[in-house]
Amino acid sequence: MTGSALDLPGGRRTPATAARSRWKLTEREFELRQSAAATVSGENPWRARLVQLRRRRTAWWSLWLLGLSSLVCLFAPLLPLPSPALIELRAPLLAPIAPWRVFGTFDFQPEYWPLGWLDRQLLELRQFLFGTWQSGPWLGTDSKGRDLLARIVFGGRTSLAVALAGAATSLVIGVSYGVIAGWFGGRIDRWMMRAVDVLQSLPFVFLVIFLLTVLGARSSSARESIFFVVIGAVWWLSMARVVRGTVRGMRSAAFLECAQVLGASQASSLVRHLVPNVLPIVIVYLTLTIPSVMLFESFLSFLGLGVSPPRVSWGLLALEGAQAINPLAIPWWLVLFPALVMGLTLLALTMLGDGLRDVLDPRSQARPAP
């Protein structure tokens, strides 16, 4: 990657760009010096990182897009959407109808799967605010008369929840494994990393599906919790590797030795010095883990092994879309819109992850994301 690829469009002459061109620095070198200067002068390094992230337009816009869509997903029961679970078999398969032709109707019926406490409150508030008004079939309906827009929003909720839960599990396992291996080093490290190597070359998808075969026939809620844990337990490998590398690099760092000579205990140096150094990399890998967990959930749901029917997820929507097409009717919207939403979300997550990696992990090379 050359520096010119990272240049800003436009070419505004700010003091910073002037300094950059005077010292003939590439954007990357300039940023590294900037953050070094921020650290030396005792400023909060996260401020400089935020500024750098903002300068990467795609990453910044992805962050906004993701924030907005997660808010929509979180407050889905509050929005005046039709019920995503109400089945009307006699209703015809409706193609998308533009909002300016049918903006909304007044036949909302609150039918959902068992909702949690917060969702019930939100739903009541919605009924208080909007009554029985609901939005029209802007994205069409599926073969069972359910509104596609509502299903996409509620499906996004599931996908997001799975992604976050899985990422959290991978965070806990990966970080503790990596810190232990990196901190103790020596033989422990060697064996732990050998285990990671072996695990990495296993075809995990097959093992997980086998696991779901054996464990998954109990109740559907038990199945879903197993599912979360299993997903997270699979994705900790690269996190462990990266954290271990960072911790190992730090073990020999002079400032840690200084701290110990000055009488800091092992535990306090762990907390005071390790956490701020490991945190950026953990954030980067967390952002890169979320899309792959999301993808995996939709993959399993597509195969019929993930989220089970009254509930909905994006993978399930893709499955329904694929099953709905036949030579007589081609409901293209059932395939296209879920694909579009999923693609956009994954794209935004990947872009954000790339941007964060540039900012938070300056030593990494700009490589294509996996």
Added chain:
Amino acid sequence: MIRAALRHLAGLVISVVIVLAVSFALMHAVPGGPFDAERGLHPEIEANLARAYHLDWPVWKQFLQYIGPFNLGPDGWLGTGADRFGGVLALDFGPSLRHRDYDVADILAASLPVSFQLGALALAWSVPLGILLGTLAAARAGTWLDALLRVLTTTGIVLPGFVIASLSLLVFAFAWPLFPVAGWSSLRHMVLPAFALGAPCATYVARLTRSGVLENLQLDFVRTAKGKGLGRGAVIWRHALRSALLPVVAYLGPASAAILTGSLVVEKIFFLPGAGTHFVNSALNRDYTLALGVTLVYTVLVFCLNALADLLASFLDPRVGGRQES
């Protein structure tokens, strides 16, 4: 080189044994057998079934019998009564619990060729095309061609395989009926599945190649080649591309694993009679032996392919040889 191969082999043996032991233990630890679904079985029938599948033996004995050609007869250790079941080491995974009168080995023998054909076809078009496109993008870096290819590769990486498959089905089989919708008999049937399966791989290879070639174009040996008076084409295709292929070779292992995984959904969408379809169905109707059989075969396969790609990469690049410390 030989040491590396031995290390891979040791890893394979260890992980297969672990996978076997854990999955076997899980199958037995979970309450409820595979026959639970059929309600109201007479206790005597149940006992008969248990005896037929040796479920009445102690677990360790069942495990030994499952693994190896020990030929544990009905009357004890290495008994005289010949048992049809030869164990995993003899490539016998036992009878399928749902497909009556079929052994897992029979099902695998019928379905694995389809999956392998599909996977080989997908790899065969996607890797060369990915290399070609990646090199083109690097050679024309910064032009509209590069931008177009970047959009294409990003799409291919971001969209899941099953979405690509259903979109291509929608466009090329229904809206514009070029290819058949399902089935597996002629080459025309194979086009769409192989395309959908190979697309993510092609885009990843293209990205790898592009960044590798771009990196090489700035190195000294390329400058030397240019200085010798070689044309631009020769410099890129003969010199810059060659060492950029190393990461691609190393990626072939994970790529084949990804293709095997992707074939689960592609086979489902196109109704292909491959091992992936059987695996998914066995997971849905709790056919333990079939699921475990496919898992084992694919574990060994993926392990071997990974090891092969690693060895090939270290053979091509002497720097990679020996142990890698990160």
